[in-house]
Amino acid sequence: MRRAQTFTWGGLVVGLSAAILVAFIGIPVGALIARGFIEGDVLEALRSPVATTALWLSLATSAIAVAVAVALGTPAAYLLARRSFPGRSIVDTLIDLPVVLPPVVGGLALLVALGRNGVIGGPFDAAGVDVAFTTGAVVLAQLFVAVPFYIRAARAGFESVDRRLEAVSATLGAGGWRTFRRVTVPLALPSLIGGAVMCWARALGEFGATIMFAGNVFGRTQTMPLAILEAIETDVDAALAIAIVLIVLAFAGLLVFKGLARLGGRVL
Amino acid sequence: MIRADIRTTVGGFDLAVDLAVDREITVLYGHSGAGKTLTLEAIAGLLTPREGRITLHDRLVFDSAAGVDVPPQRRDLGYLVQSYALFPHLTVAQNIAYGLSHVRRAERRERVERFARMFGVDDLLRRRPARISGGQAQRVALARALVREPRVLLLDEPFAAVDSSNRRTMRRELRQLAQRLDLSVVMVTHDLTEAYNVGDQLAVIDRGRVLQAGPRDEVFHRPASARAAELLGVQNILPGRVVGADGGRVHVATGLGMVEAQAESRPATDHVQLAVRAEQIILERPDRPSTHRENRFQVTIIDEAAFGFSHTLVVRADDAASGAPTLEIDVPAHPYQVLNVPAHRDWRIHIPPEAVHVIGE
Numbered sequence: 283m284r285r286a287q288t289f290t291w292g293g294l295v296v297g298l299s300a301a302i303l304v305a306f307i308g309i310p311v312g313a314l315i316a317r318g319f320i321e322g323d324v325l326e327a328l329r330s331p332v333a334t335t336a337l338w339l340s341l342a343t344s345a346i347a348v349a350v351a352v353a354l355g356t357p358a359a360y361l362l363a364r365r366s367f368p369g370r371s372i373v374d375t376l377i378d379l380p381v382v383l384p385p386v387v388g389g390l391a392l393l394v395a396l397g398r399n400g401v402i403g404g405p406f407d408a409a410g411v412d413v414a415f416t417t418g419a420v421v422l423a424q425l426f427v428a429v430p431f432y433i434r435a436a437r438a439g440f441e442s443v444d445r446r447l448e449a450v451s452a453t454l455g456a457g458g459w460r461t462f463r464r465v466t467v468p469l470a471l472p473s474l475i476g477g478a479v480m481c482w483a484r485a486l487g488e489f490g491a492t493i494m495f496a497g498n499v500f501g502r503t504q505t506m507p508l509a510i511l512e513a514i515e516t517d518v519d520a521a522l523a524i525a526i527v528l529i530v531l532a533f534a535g536l537l538v539f540k541g542l543a544r545l546g547g548r549v550l
Numbered sequence: 551m552i553r554a555d556i557r558t559t560v561g562g563f564d565l566a567v568d569l570a571v572d573r574e575i576t577v578l579y580g581h582s583g584a585g586k587t588l589t590l591e592a593i594a595g596l597l598t599p600r601e602g603r604i605t606l607h608d609r610l611v612f613d614s615a616a617g618v619d620v621p622p623q624r625r626d627l628g629y630l631v632q633s634y635a636l637f638p639h640l641t642v643a644q645n646i647a648y649g650l651s652h653v654r655r656a657e658r659r660e661r662v663e664r665f666a667r668m669f670g671v672d673d674l675l676r677r678r679p680a681r682i683s684g685g686q687a688q689r690v691a692l693a694r695a696l697v698r699e700p701r702v703l704l705l706d707e708p709f710a711a712v713d714s715s716n717r718r719t720m721r722r723e724l725r726q727l728a729q730r731l732d733l734s735v736v737m738v739t740h741d742l743t744e745a746y747n748v749g750d751q752l753a754v755i756d757r758g759r760v761l762q763a764g765p766r767d768e769v770f771h772r773p774a775s776a777r778a779a780e781l782l783g784v785q786n787i788l789p790g791r792v793v794g795a796d797g798g799r800v801h802v803a804t805g806l807g808m809v810e811a812q813a814e815s816r817p818a819t820d821h822v823q824l825a826v827r828a829e830q831i832i833l834e835r836p837d838r839p840s841t842h843r844e845n846r847f848q849v850t851i852i853d854e855a856a857f858g859f860s861h862t863l864v865v866r867a868d869d870a871a872s873g874a875p876t877l878e879i880d881v882p883a884h885p886y887q888v889l890n891v892p893a894h895r896d897w898r899i900h901i902p903p904e905a906v907h908v909i910g911e
Contacts, residue, residue: 452622454649
């Protein structure tokens with residue numbers, strides 16, 4: 283039975299503060315979208331070279347970053363969820379660090395390590411391979427800031443898998459790899475996909491680390507967020523259009539993430 | 551024959567178990583936290599003991615001295631964990647087929663169907679575990695474990711998630727199954743009735759040690775220690791002193807008075823404990839006094855509890871010294887009514903000497 287909604291001052295305060303918050307986030311986003319459509323032609327602006335080039339570069343680099351994050355992050359997440367080893371909490375904290383670190387600091391760190399005079403960059407440079415200020419650097423910058431999002435979600439997913447199921451799988455003749463493939467991964471899958479989506483959304487919006495480590499070179503390192511920065515001075519319509527695309531993609535990513543979280547709770 | 555002689559420490563808990571199990575049903579009985587599940591996990595290979603040896607039907611699967619530790623997937627045994635742990639993302643058919651990846655597809659299907667039929671779950675094959683009952687889940691889990699045709703079956707509290715009305719049938723079925731499939735079964739339970747009804751062999755486990763092991767009736771009627779007697783549900787444990795022995799009888803002075811016990815020989819020590827089950831003490835009919843001369847005591851009922859089909863009386867002996875122990879007596883519902891027990895407080899009881907078990911610790 284639903285309780286009748288009666289007026290209370292407390293209720294008014296709670297409702298009002300919630301309304302203010304919703305307006306605070308909703309109005310700027312709404313205004314941006316409205317302006318893009320009313321004052322300019324979003325679809326037309328999206329066809330400009332700045333926008334299309336940035337869009338494709340962003341999609342390609344973020345896709346690669348997510349693929350690498352999944353490939354390297356899945357074993358790491360499993361390790362953190364299932365095994366105890368010396369220095370585990372340090373590893374755990376280190377992996378979370380990029381989440382709270384200003385991205386520009388991350389970019390600077392990458393530059394120091396992978397630039398021409400860096401620990402890793404030096405030998406590469408000697409071999410004639412440039413890392414910094416290339417499209418590859420864009421991927422690395424995105425990976426650096428976004429991979430924690432995947433590892434955290436994957437780890438939580440693995441932790442939620444009942445260990446008795448893995449034990450039973452072993453007594454039914456399955457070795458570690460088969461158990462991982464047929465029991466652990468399927469049961470953690472909603473978390474794994476959710477984590478990958480969040481990781482991708484973060485990679486797509488990456489700005490600070492990228493501009494520091496990869497620069498802002500049209501066609502090579504200028505992803506969508508960087509293109510906005512440049513276009514805002516030359517082609518406002520294009521900047522707005524790119525921003526709208528980012529909003530739509532971020533919103534869609536969140537919807538998928540939340541849908542999977544609910545699905546995971548229901549099926550299992 | 552399963553032999554497990556292992557010692558290990560898990561989170562501060564010491565386990566030192568020595569068990570020999572024959573081609574029958576062996577019940578590991580004890581309170582929760584006694585180390586029963588740890589023992590099963592060690593046999594299954596899910597827990598590596600610090601030291602010891604485990605053999606399954608003459609096959610060495612663990613030996614700390616020789617560095618042998620066969621992983622669980624190659625120990626060739628069925629393990630039914632508590633609450634069954636069916637794979638929630640797989641159908642019943644896929645669950646049963648899980649352990650048959652080494653078998654060709656046609657044979658796999660045939661075996662899944664045969665075992666599903668054997669356990670009466672053949673109409674559930676396409677369902678997910680979330681959509682079947684506790685009893686059905688237990689059957690599916692058994693089919694899943696046994697479809698691989700292991701020689702050893704480990705069961706951890708297999709009836710805990712089953713309605714009590716179905717338990718009796720399932721216990722009987724388990725016994726038949728063990729015989730038909732020629733299985734050595736090791737079952738863990740904390741339920742005494744279950745331990746008694748299912749086990750051929752009984753091992754009493756307490757604080758990580760095997761207190762006593764052997765054929766069920768022997769363990770049940772001849773507990774080796776006061777603690778074992780207590781765990782085995784002996785309500786009356788009387789400390790006493792042996793004052794004589796003759797003709798297969800031992801005379802023991804207790805707080806209750808002189809008690810005669812049937813025993814083949816005088817125990818090694820004079821300080822003993824007498825174990826007497828509450829259901830073996832006889833309440834005498836006032837109109838028909840017993841012809842026995844020994845072990846008759848005048849008592850007063852001081853408390854009473856009813857448990858559906860029987861009544862438990864707590865009595866105190868009238869002649870006994872002060873601070874004398876009280877006794878518990880189980881009286882079935884029918885004699886309780888015929889004798890009209892509630893109407894009288896004073897009764898005579900008789901303890902048959904063969905019902906008195908002498909524990910000489």
